[in-house]
Amino acid sequence: MKVRIEWIYSKSKSAEITFHSEEIEASQAVGIAEDLVRTGRTKSVVFVDQFDSKWTIKEMKGYLKGIETEPHNIIVYFDGGYDRPTNSAGLGCVIYYDQNGKSYRLRKNAFVEHLKSNNEAEYAALYMAVQELAYLNVHHLPVRIIGDSRVVINHLTEEWPAIEKDLSDWADKIEAKMEELSIYPDYYLVNRNANKEADRLATQALEGIEIEATIEVVT
Structure with a gap:
């Protein structure tokens, strides 16, 4: 904080x-x-x-x-990639956090089908990241959320209205989960180059490479 x-x-x-x-x-x-x-x-x-x-x-x-013994100082990166011919998507998220005096990095990706657009894939990636926060037992904390999707970030900060129902439904799911966990999101829009880790995870998911790992970050 x-x-x-x-x-x-x-x-x-x-x-x-x-x-x-x-x-x-x-x-x-x-x-x-x-x-x-x-x-x-x-x-x-x-x-x-x-x-x-x-x-x-x-x-x-x-x-x-x-x-001290719970995850805190949390930073989330998310990204989604979409393959139009197959209506499938790759989702990626990276979560940095501190716990018990140490720093950690969690990486997670997933392959999903039946999505309709790249914007929907971006929302799905963020929802996956929020689910990972729940698995980490993150609650009642501010969380910095970083992505390169102008649509997602601007919708969730209410800079733009969520007109499409599919995207509005995703936004509602994300906000409901945040409220359930009492997470206070702080959204940051960055360029793709600053979101390389999550982008790579999304690409690997589309390639059939599944990744789920947590390591200690030594500085």
Whole structure:
């Protein structure tokens, strides 16, 4: 989770200044806040999350401790590929997450039939990714979701209306699953070059290569 630090600097009762940081990871923000308190010039310091809710240092440390053993800091990439002659599709998703002090990468693809368009394949890929989040027991967390489908991202951020019923039905399924898990999605549209991993998985699915693997990411 990313938060902003709101810090009131106090030199005297008549000289108080409020500072606001840019968004940073909550764990990093706690360390900075504790340093600010040690200066002796801090009247108050709180964290502001993406919903404008405010957290004390104690509350944030408790939250971070509580999610330590569960997947968190989650980033999802998704992509779908479509073969028109066979009405079949390849779906791909990559999920990065932290758990128990380590970082992991999950890769998953699937071959599916009876879809009608590349846009539907993109939606199906994202739905598969959300199902994987459910299998990981992800809940009550913000999740960054990244894809190169302008249609999917703009529909789900309500920049564009979902006019086609097939696509609207997929959007409803995805949003219902998100609500069930209390996941707060943060969508990012990127170019295809920035979505290579998920694109490759979708292509491999169409080629009949099935992949489902999770590895630790060592940096």
